[in-house]
Amino acid sequence: MFPYYQPTETELLICDLYQTLNINHPHEIDIDLISALWGADIVYYDGRAKSYWEDLGSVIFLNKDDPPEKQRVVFFHELCHIVKHEGHQDVLPGLFVELQETQAYHFMLFASMPYYLLPDPLEMIWSEYIGLLAEEFHVSLEVAAARAEQIIARLDEEYYYHRNDIALTKSKIKIALSVHRFGRKKLSQESEHMLRQLDNQVCSF
Known part of the structure; x- marks a missing residue:
């Protein structure tokens, strides 16, 4: 779960309904x-x-x-x-x-x-996280990547309230999406350098 992620009303409704069905793990969906x-x-x-x-x-x-x-x-x-x-x-x-x-x-x-079942991204690079979403929720990598983009959009809305903590999260997601979509060969030198740095870091949120 993401400390600075604010779910929409639709997300909260879905989570409430799933919990009435005692859905507590992705495989139970x-x-x-x-x-x-x-x-x-x-x-x-x-x-x-x-x-x-x-x-x-x-x-x-x-x-x-x-x-x-x-x-x-x-x-x-x-x-x-x-x-x-x-x-x-x-x-x-x-x-x-x-x-x-x-x-x-x-x-x-x-x-x-659903928001409340999203795995904790701690100690994980974002390309691995997208793969984990696809595996646990039984969706394609493309759909998992789209969910990651959706998370970025929601984090954008909270950015000015938690700017420093969110900046690293957004960078990792965006680079992971670039790797997923275009392959590592097409990344800029700057992105390659940032990716190497981020691969060695633990997500601080």
């Missing part, structure tokens, strides 16, 4: 259990992922041939539409659909890797 909490059924079929929500019930359709990691991420994306949205996207204005999709993306990151 079960999509069938969570869908039942929201009164939604999961259907695996041959088509593209989608969701329908009505007063009488909700259904999330997942492609049965997708790997489990993708099914998991898509499930949480579609769950956001059921939990937070109204109306059908086929008849909504384009900008409104874009807003819903952005909200669903962030919800997916919150729900697949």
Whole structure:
């Protein structure tokens, strides 16, 4: 957990709901259990992922041939539409659909890797931390890296209150993301030097 990270109201809601289900470890995040909490059924079929929500019930359709990691991420994306949205996207204005999709993306990151279950990054470089997120929460490295970027954004909001402690954290995340995305060969000499320094440091928060 991050001492200077302030979770959003949506994150806090997710954490409260998960704790009512006695979810205390990442491996206990079960999509069938969570869908039942929201009164939604999961259907695996041959088509593209989608969701329908009505007063009488909700259904999330997942492609049965997708790997489990993708099914998991898509499930949480579609769950956001059921939990937070109204109306059908086929008849909504384009900008409104874009807003819903952005909200669903962030919800997916919150729900697949909830704040209160994030592992302690102490004594770990950030490239290792991203790998740990992917392994423990059963998501891809790309999704884990996106959660790391989301953490940076939240830390930015608290930066001026805890500037010195957060600066090192942000640097480590950004360099780790650069390594993940572009490979070490494309890093600047300055980033290489900073990465070597940070690899030998223990995160001080």
